[in-house]
Amino acid sequence: MTGLASRPLILAVIGLVAVGCGRGGHIGKPPGFAPVDGGVEQMAMLSPGLPLTVDTPSPAGQSSLWSGNAQSLLGDRRAVQRGDILTVVIEIDESAEISNTTSRARSGSESLGIPQLFGLPQRIDERLPDGAAMADAVSIDSASQSRGQGSVRRTEQLTLRVAATVVDVLPNGILAISGSQEVRVNFEMRELLVSGFVRPADISRQNEITYDKIASARVSYGGRGQITDMQQPRIGQQILDAVLPF
Secondary structure (H helix, E strand, O other), X not given: OHHHHHHXXXXXXXXXXXXXXXXXXXXXXXXXXXXXXXXXXXXXXHOOOOOOHHHOOOXXXXXXXXXXXXXXXXXXXXXXXXXXXXXXXXXXXXXXXEEEEEEEEEEEEEEEOOOOOOOHHHHHHHHOOOOOOHHHOEEEEEEEEEEEEEEEEEEEEEEEEEEEEEEEEOOOOOEEEEEEEEEEEOOEEEEEEEEEEEOHHHOOOOOEEEHHHOEEEEEEEEEEEHHHHHHOOOHHHHHHHHXXXX
16 A cells, blocks of 8 residues: 555656756756757758749850859849748837726715605604604615726837748748757857748848748747746746646
């Protein structure tokens, strides 16, 4: 019976250790970089892709000094096919302020008296205690007041640049891009992830595109390491916060 009783405790300890290894895997050493081999960006670069008509000059234009392919001096170097690389410029400088004030008040008063009703109030007054009368049979006063005030203030500022890879070309010509960047400073890893869909026409001649022209944009900027671990509550505290109703 002792072995059966201790089995849930052992399983719980193993589970906590397994969860803690995800955050404590870099104890005593800096966090490791995510592997690059086998990612969607590398797979897109390894695929040959479809040849572009601009890169295949006609026999009449093979001897021309002005070539239109991407490798030429005057060629268009913007990303247009799977495996190409472009620069995503993220410049967020936004501020919002919302303030609402609501005030409501209401008051009411009602009074009901029966001074004369076929002589009945006088007969009833004789049987009522001293000081009571039917002249003011019912009197009701009510008052209510409600006030509300809310304020929201937010300021965001972020400036980043990251190289992204065209991982797919949709049937309508839209480019699916994905990019990642990792910078390790001492024992802290800073991660930047970006993905979304862009139109080739929105890519500038410098082969750059701003984040506000990326559809379904997903931008993640965070980190992992000793400083991030100190800013996060302990696993046990997170479990209690999720389980306790109060």
